Amino acid sequence: MNTNKLTNSQSFTGYVREHLDEFEHQINIGIRYEKMHQECVERGFAVSLDTFRATLYKARLKRDGVASRRKSAVVARKEEGTNEVAKEMAKEIAKELSKELAKEIAKELSKELAKEDSKEESKEKAPGNVVDYFKRESVFSSSKKGSQ
Numbered sequence: 001m002n003t004n005k006l007t008n009s010q011s012f013t014g015y016v017r018e019h020l021d022e023f024e025h026q027i028n029i030g031i032r033y034e035k036m037h038q039e040c041v042e043r044g045f046a047v048s049l050d051t052f053r054a055t056l057y058k059a060r061l062k063r064d065g066v067a068s069r070r071k072s073a074v075v076a077r078k079e080e081g082t083n084e085v086a087k088e089m090a091k092e093i094a095k096e097l098s099k100e101l102a103k104e105i106a107k108e109l110s111k112e113l114a115k116e117d118s119k120e121e122s123k124e125k126a127p128g129n130v131v132d133y134f135k136r137e138s139v140f141s142s143s144k145k146g147s148q
Helices: 012-018 020-028 033-042 049-125 130-135 137-147
Strands: none
Touching: 012 020, 012 049, 020 033, 020 049, 033 049
C-alpha cells in the first residue's frame, strides 16, 4: 500500500473501497487485520480494529452486491426467453403424456370389457347350466312317449 499520509478529504469508507483489492490481496497472502489496521491509523484514519473490519466487510458487500445485481439482470433477461421455451416444452410433454395415458386407459378398459364379455358368453354356452338343461324337453319327451 501507499505509505503517504492522507488529508481528511477522503472518508475511511471511500479509502477502503478504493483499496479493497489491495486489502484482499494482503489477507490472501496471510497478513493480519491488525497490521492492515495499523497502516490505516498511520495514514491518518482514527478508527478502531472493529470499525476497520466492519468497513472492509461492508465494502465487500457493496462490491459483490452491485456485481450480483448486474448479473441477475442479465440472467433475468436470459431466463425470460428460457421460460418461454420451457413453457412450450412443458406443453408438448403434457400433450404426449396425455396421449400415452389415454391410450393406456383405453387398453385397460377394453381388456376389462373383453373379460366381462367372455364371462357372459361362457355362462350362456356352459353345458352344465341347469336352466338350459331342463328346457331341452324334446330329448326326454320322445323317450318317454316311446317307452309307454
